[in-house]
Amino acid sequence: LARFYSAAAPSPAQPSSDASSEPITRFADLPKLGVSDSLVRSITQGMGYENMTPIQAMTINAALAGKDVVAQAKTGTGKTLAFLTPVVQRILNRLQEENPNWRRRRPDARDVQAIIISPTRELAEQISAEAKKLCQGTGVVVQTAVGGTMKRMMLGKARREGCHLLVATPGRLYDLLSDPESGISAPRLASLVLDEADRMLEVGFSKELEQITELLPSRNEVPRQTLLYSATLPKDVVGIARQYIDPKNFEFVQTVRAD
Numbered sequence: 001l002a003r004f005y006s007a008a009a010p011s012p013a014q015p016s017s018d019a020s021s022e023p024i025t026r027f028a029d030l031p032k033l034g035v036s037d038s039l040v041r042s043i044t045q046g047m048g049y050e051n052m053t054p055i056q057a058m059t060i061n062a063a064l065a066g067k068d069v070v071a072q073a074k075t076g077t078g079k080t081l082a083f084l085t086p087v088v089q090r091i092l093n094r095l096q097e098e099n100p101n102w103r104r105r106r107p108d109a110r111d112v113q114a115i116i117i118s119p120t121r122e123l124a125e126q127i128s129a130e131a132k133k134l135c136q137g138t139g140v141v142v143q144t145a146v147g148g149t150m151k152r153m154m155l156g157k158a159r160r161e162g163c164h165l166l167v168a169t170p171g172r173l174y175d176l177l178s179d180p181e182s183g184i185s186a187p188r189l190a191s192l193v194l195d196e197a198d199r200m201l202e203v204g205f206s207k208e209l210e211q212i213t214e215l216l217p218s219r220n221e222v223p224r225q226t227l228l229y230s231a232t233l234p235k236d237v238v239g240i241a242r243q244y245i246d247p248k249n250f251e252f253v254q255t256v257r258a259d
């Protein structure tokens with residue numbers, strides 16, 4: 001199945017502006033790839049990490065180069081920070097480009113910049129907690145939308161505080177995006193992460209995942225980066241990848257051997 005990706009993959013990536021560039025593996029070197037100093041400080045000083053794990057190094061370099069990513073990696077390999085780093089940086093770039101004074105404006109929950117989809121409430125809450133640590137002091141607002149919590153309370157909070165980055169389970173996300181009254185929408189979505197795609201399908205979210213793409217702006221009109229992570233790559237995950245990933249500009253990253 002991995003062959004689908006190799007077959008579809010474009011010829012090797014163009015070397016970036018710096019031809020001698022080797023992948024960056026220390027967080028402290030990320031400003032060379034355009035990552036803001038405040039994000040790097042959150043990671044190195046706030047979280048206390050110095051070196052990237054393999055999946056972090058591969059994903060962060062590829063995503064900062066603008067590619068979609070399909071990554072196969074086991075639990076406990078540091079995926080959360082692997083996707084949060086490029087996603088938060090992309091949010092910062094977008095907001096800064098649009099309005100250098102964006103920090104003085106009220107963030108809007110009807111203009112969500114990035115969405116992370118996670119299979120369970122517990123995982124979504126863990127991701128949110130890490131995202132909040134990473135975003136501390138940056139002005140990026142993170143909200144969590146999971147099943148089983150009081151929806152009205154969550155929506156009230158999102159309306160008051162706004163939302164740049166939404167971490168959600170598939171059912172609740174579909175529910176919010178399909179309801180015009182929810183006050184949550186993403187007409188200019190810049191980043192999408194599917195975390196633990198195989199587990200989302202195991203838990204029975206394949207229908208929601210298909211429906212969610214239809215509620216998002218078309219990739220032809222709104223360029224979007226998608227990062228998909230999965231411990232295994234069965235056929236149904238490949239199907240989801242085909243639906244979400246840009247076949248002309250993606251990188252397939254593997255830190256475990258295929259089954």
Ligand code: ADP
Nearest residue numbers: 049050051052053074075076077078079080081
């Ligand atoms: P996964 O999502 O792949 O299961 P997590 O993102 O939950 O993995 O990370 C697993 C653990 O590794 C967490 O406790 C996290 O804080 C820690 N961790 C993540 N990145 C690093 C790093 N670069 N150096 C040291 N520890 C890290």
Ligand code: MG
Nearest residue numbers: 076079080195
């Ligand atoms: Mg994880």
